[in-house]
Amino acid sequence: MLPFKSLIEIKKNKVPVYRQISDSIIRHIREGTIQPGAPLPGSRSMAALLGVHRNTITAAYDELLAQGWIISKPRKGMQVAVDPPLLHVVRYQQITGDASHNNKSFFNFERHFYIAPFRFPEKNSRNAVIINDGFPDIELAPVDIIIREYRRQLDNRHLKKAMYLRDHGGSPGIKQATRDFLNDSRGLKIGEKNILITRGAQMAIYIAASLILQRGDTVVVSEPNYFIANQLFEKLGAKLVAMPTDKNGMMVERIEEFVSLQDIRLLYVVPHHHHPTTVTLSAERRSLLLAMINEFNIPLIEDDYDYDFHYSNKPVLPLASGNHNGNVIYIGSYTKLLAPSFRIGYMVAAENFIHEATTHRRLMDLRGDMIMEEAIAQLINSGEMTRHIRRSLTVYRKRRNLMYEFVCSKLDGSVHCALPDGGLALWVRFNKDIPLGRLIEKAASENIFLSGSSYYLGTNQKYNGIRLGFASLTEPEMEKAFSVLENAIHR
Amino acid sequence: MLPFKSLIEIKKNKVPVYRQISDSIIRHIREGTIQPGAPLPGSRSMAALLGVHRNTITAAYDELLAQGWIISKPRKGMQVAVDPPLLHVVRYQQITGDASHNNKSFFNFERHFYIAPFRFPEKNSRNAVIINDGFPDIELAPVDIIIREYRRQLDNRHLKKAMYLRDHGGSPGIKQATRDFLNDSRGLKIGEKNILITRGAQMAIYIAASLILQRGDTVVVSEPNYFIANQLFEKLGAKLVAMPTDKNGMMVERIEEFVSLQDIRLLYVVPHHHHPTTVTLSAERRSLLLAMINEFNIPLIEDDYDYDFHYSNKPVLPLASGNHNGNVIYIGSYTKLLAPSFRIGYMVAAENFIHEATTHRRLMDLRGDMIMEEAIAQLINSGEMTRHIRRSLTVYRKRRNLMYEFVCSKLDGSVHCALPDGGLALWVRFNKDIPLGRLIEKAASENIFLSGSSYYLGTNQKYNGIRLGFASLTEPEMEKAFSVLENAIHR
Numbered sequence: 015m016l017p018f019k020s021l022i023e024i025k026k027n028k029v030p031v032y033r034q035i036s037d038s039i040i041r042h043i044r045e046g047t048i049q050p051g052a053p054l055p056g057s058r059s060m061a062a063l064l065g066v067h068r069n070t071i072t073a074a075y076d077e078l079l080a081q082g083w084i085i086s087k088p089r090k091g092m093q094v095a096v097d098p099p100l101l102h103v104v105r106y107q108q109i110t111g112d113a114s115h116n117n118k119s120f121f122n123f124e125r126h127f128y129i130a131p132f133r134f135p136e137k138n139s140r141n142a143v144i145i146n147d148g149f150p151d152i153e154l155a156p157v158d159i160i161i162r163e164y165r166r167q168l169d170n171r172h173l174k175k176a177m178y179l180r181d182h183g184g185s186p187g188i189k190q191a192t193r194d195f196l197n198d199s200r201g202l203k204i205g206e207k208n209i210l211i212t213r214g215a216q217m218a219i220y221i222a223a224s225l226i227l228q229r230g231d232t233v234v235v236s237e238p239n240y241f242i243a244n245q246l247f248e249k250l251g252a253k254l255v256a257m258p259t260d261k262n263g264m265m266v267e268r269i270e271e272f273v274s275l276q277d278i279r280l281l282y283v284v285p286h287h288h289h290p291t292t293v294t295l296s297a298e299r300r301s302l303l304l305a306m307i308n309e310f311n312i313p314l315i316e317d318d319y320d321y322d323f324h325y326s327n328k329p330v331l332p333l334a335s336g337n338h339n340g341n342v343i344y345i346g347s348y349t350k351l352l353a354p355s356f357r358i359g360y361m362v363a364a365e366n367f368i369h370e371a372t373t374h375r376r377l378m379d380l381r382g383d384m385i386m387e388e389a390i391a392q393l394i395n396s397g398e399m400t401r402h403i404r405r406s407l408t409v410y411r412k413r414r415n416l417m418y419e420f421v422c423s424k425l426d427g428s429v430h431c432a433l434p435d436g437g438l439a440l441w442v443r444f445n446k447d448i449p450l451g452r453l454i455e456k457a458a459s460e461n462i463f464l465s466g467s468s469y470y471l472g473t474n475q476k477y478n479g480i481r482l483g484f485a486s487l488t489e490p491e492m493e494k495a496f497s498v499l500e501n502a503i504h505r
Numbered sequence: 506m507l508p509f510k511s512l513i514e515i516k517k518n519k520v521p522v523y524r525q526i527s528d529s530i531i532r533h534i535r536e537g538t539i540q541p542g543a544p545l546p547g548s549r550s551m552a553a554l555l556g557v558h559r560n561t562i563t564a565a566y567d568e569l570l571a572q573g574w575i576i577s578k579p580r581k582g583m584q585v586a587v588d589p590p591l592l593h594v595v596r597y598q599q600i601t602g603d604a605s606h607n608n609k610s611f612f613n614f615e616r617h618f619y620i621a622p623f624r625f626p627e628k629n630s631r632n633a634v635i636i637n638d639g640f641p642d643i644e645l646a647p648v649d650i651i652i653r654e655y656r657r658q659l660d661n662r663h664l665k666k667a668m669y670l671r672d673h674g675g676s677p678g679i680k681q682a683t684r685d686f687l688n689d690s691r692g693l694k695i696g697e698k699n700i701l702i703t704r705g706a707q708m709a710i711y712i713a714a715s716l717i718l719q720r721g722d723t724v725v726v727s728e729p730n731y732f733i734a735n736q737l738f739e740k741l742g743a744k745l746v747a748m749p750t751d752k753n754g755m756m757v758e759r760i761e762e763f764v765s766l767q768d769i770r771l772l773y774v775v776p777h778h779h780h781p782t783t784v785t786l787s788a789e790r791r792s793l794l795l796a797m798i799n800e801f802n803i804p805l806i807e808d809d810y811d812y813d814f815h816y817s818n819k820p821v822l823p824l825a826s827g828n829h830n831g832n833v834i835y836i837g838s839y840t841k842l843l844a845p846s847f848r849i850g851y852m853v854a855a856e857n858f859i860h861e862a863t864t865h866r867r868l869m870d871l872r873g874d875m876i877m878e879e880a881i882a883q884l885i886n887s888g889e890m891t892r893h894i895r896r897s898l899t900v901y902r903k904r905r906n907l908m909y910e911f912v913c914s915k916l917d918g919s920v921h922c923a924l925p926d927g928g929l930a931l932w933v934r935f936n937k938d939i940p941l942g943r944l945i946e947k948a949a950s951e952n953i954f955l956s957g958s959s960y961y962l963g964t965n966q967k968y969n970g971i972r973l974g975f976a977s978l979t980e981p982e983m984e985k986a987f988s989v990l991e992n993a994i995h996r
Binding site: 037077080081082083142144146149152157161164165168174175177178179180213214216217220229242245246249353354355356357374376377378379380381382383384385386397401404405407408463465483486 | 528568570571572573574633635637640643648652655656659665666668669670671704705707708711720733736737740844845846847848865867868869870871872873874875876877888892895896898899954956974977
């Protein structure tokens with residue numbers, strides 16, 4: 015018999031003893047110390063050999079049986095399987111030294127996009143402060159409720175069956191909840207057939223743009239604009255026509271100066287707390303846009319990612335709630351209400367558009383996480399989402415005011431910044447004599463990471479601006495961050 | 506003072522009393538019964554009025570304060586906010602009756618894809634059996650461990666910070682774990698820079714095809730082929746050249762008969778348990794493919810979605826582990842190992858390709874669910890994933906054999922089906938005199954839902970075939986389903 019006592023080492027650690035035993039045996043089978051077909055001692059004698067309880071050996075053997083490493087022979091006890099689950103490989107070609115994926119392949123991409131260098135805070139740097147692009151604070155999110163619901167949905171018999179069927183662009187529950195949530199909060203009048211659930215708003219923009227645009231088409235955007243939307247439209251081969259932006263949003267009335275209305279294939283608008291500038295599109299300009307898309311039958315993507323956080327208590331209803339003859343594709347997300355990791359977005363549009371968009375979505379993402387979708391649906395249906403938004407508003411209003419005060423007091427004279435009506439970030443433009451790139455570097459060297467969208471490279475040099483998210487920062491964190499920025503500016 | 510006693514009704518139900526009180530007050534503020542600026546009784550007198558403990562009133566008032574409905578005035582107590590968070594809307598246009606999204610818009614899509622009618626099992630139909638396309642059984646998945654890890658990751662300080670930064674195509678943990686998992690199980694020799702994490706394998710295919718294909722390019726696929734891949738390539742404007750398939754997979758040696766090798770822009774191959782036919786591509790044909798892509802510098806998408814479930818214990822190593830000069834884009838998914846709702850896939854390719862793919866992914870999906878990614882990473886690192894695969898293999902092998910026996914005994918003479926070496930489904934082709942569409946309808950009327958990919962419409966009529974997933978069905982479910990199918994065939 016093999017010297018099992020010396021082969022199997024049992025340590026005092028968190029791994030259960032039966033698992034240590036089964037893992038040891040597997041390792042020895044792999045390494046050939048224990049051969050295929052070899053008999054194993056009965057549980058009683060093995061227990062005696064190793065000085066453990068017999069039940070422990072039984073548990074170890076059960077594990078090995080389930081994994082297919084050993085088999086139980088009638089009247090002979092356990093033996094190692096004749097054909098254990100080793101990686102018997104049929105090699106069709108040897109790997110040679112230079113065959114790895116790291117070699118240059120024939121792919122030679124133009125570098126379309128500049129990816130800014132970014133230093134990630136050290137793992138053990140507990141004092142790092144990250145000023146993000148404008149995300150909600152996960153500490154405020156009802157994560158315990160979400161996890162409880164997630165757990166509950168995992169045991170839902172009906173859902174377990176539905177999970178194996180084709181995804182029709184969102185679980186039934188999340189579509190119903192989204193319908194109610196949007197009709198209540200935004201004055202829409204939509205049904206479930208007007209809704210497609212996506213991974214965050216970004217996927218909804220991608221799908222809508224893919225369905226509408228052909229190479230060479232003209233898209234009207236704002237200047238500056240949410241840069242990832244611009245990248246997307248360009249990737250799809252569209253030409254961008256950029257409208258200037260003032261404190262009332264995109265200067266819609268000037269569109270005809272830049273381009274004939276007939277030439278426009280798509281309008282892209284961020285009406286609430288415009289990205290990056292945080293301004294809100296005025297009611298007058300919204301009316302003008304509606305008149306325009308109705309007269310010329312132009313589709314419009316309304317990216318309303320930040321609707322739910324208004325501090326003035328006077329949200330302007332979305333274009334989607336107006337008279338648009340189905341030309342508005344309305345896009346939003348629950349991500350901005352909860353935390354970056356809960357990525358559930360939605361697209362609202364005419365039924366035939368949603369039908370096509372649902373088909374297109376399957377090409378890039380076969381199905382969503384139905385369990386999480388149903389959990390979030392429960393959060394909405396129970397009213398917890400609305401309560402969470404209300405509670406967050408109070409906190410975020412304070413943090414907005416606080417960060418604005420810091421900007422005014424610590425960066426006085428060096429920046430331009432207006433207090434936004436809503437959203438989760440400030441748009442801060444630095445004076446020309448303070449190069450933003452260097453400031454970001456300096457701050458990072460003192461553990462303050464400005465990770466918001468920044469506009470200072472190439473044609474964006476004129477802005478020298480960055481988004482500073484306030485929603486997930488505490489007062490001490492802000493205080494620390496702005497002291498560093500103040501020093502860095504005056505150094 | 507208002508008659509609070511009659512305004513606030515407290516019921517015996519699961520809603521906490523303080524919440525019932527705060528919800529009532531909110532409702533009355535909304536409805537105007539309680540006016541902005543109105544004072545509220547002190548907690549002591551309100552408690553007396555309603556006959557509840559004073560702490561309950563304090564909790565209700567705290568909730569109202571946090572939500573911004575009431576404010577606390579020094580020496581005056583609580584009063585309703587002057588500007589409570591009502592939906593004050595600035596209406597820029599009235600919604601007219603015919604302005605809803607349900608009207609026809611200018612969008613008139615060609616119907617590119619036929620979406621088969623599908624009857625969803627009734628909510629209370631507990632006896633419905635769904636034979637899916639070949640998914641793992643969620644009952645076997647270590648969901649408790651996943652949820653525990655998910656919960657733990659939500660409290661991870663470092664991760665909370667990382668969540669607010671740009672996603673570099675997967676959390677650090679899942680990239681490391683995927684590197685180790687693939688190197689160990691598939692003989693790859695890759696680093697983290699060769700990996701992009703996606704929402705399931707489908708997104709990886711979408712991104713790879715988008716980066717490689719231009720309108721008019723030629724893609725070589727198998728016949729039949731995974732139909733969603735075909736839809737995707739066609740959507741991107743590619744021409745498909747379909748190679749016949751035999752029991753050793755795609756007939757690679759015949760490619761030159763159909764198309765000049767110089768004309769091929771992309772090869773798409775499902776080498777293990779081909780979709781839909783379940784056959785495995787032979788080692789000889791793999792060698793031939795490698796020689797071909799090396800000589801002509803043709804990129805190849807290796808869709809190895811089903812690698813981990815082999816019952817013959819002789820997995821053929823992927824093309825990606827061979828000598829391919831970076832031309833192989835290797836794609837797989839953890840979804841097939843766990844359950845349809847856990848959607849984490851991966852793309853493995855040359856560094857410059859992954860760099861470009863990561864940028865492209867952000868256009869459609871800004872970031873993944875980092876929390877879930879880290880939880881799955883822990884599952885892999887702890888060895889639990891490998892143990893889960895081993896345990897599942899034993900169960901799935903039995904179920905494969907069992908379903909194959911049912912096919913042979915119950916559908917004898919009416920079908921053609923070969924026992925697959927691996928994967929989670931059988932490919933069953935019915936005789937011409939049994940129209941598959943009608944059979945699916947008949948079965949559905951008796952609560953047996955065949956939801957696997959079916960090939961019987963249009964040019965697929967010649968197959969009259971469907972995938973029957975065995976992995977998530979118990980013996981009684983199979984027995985019931987096949988009795989119904991047997992009767993339906995002979996009726």
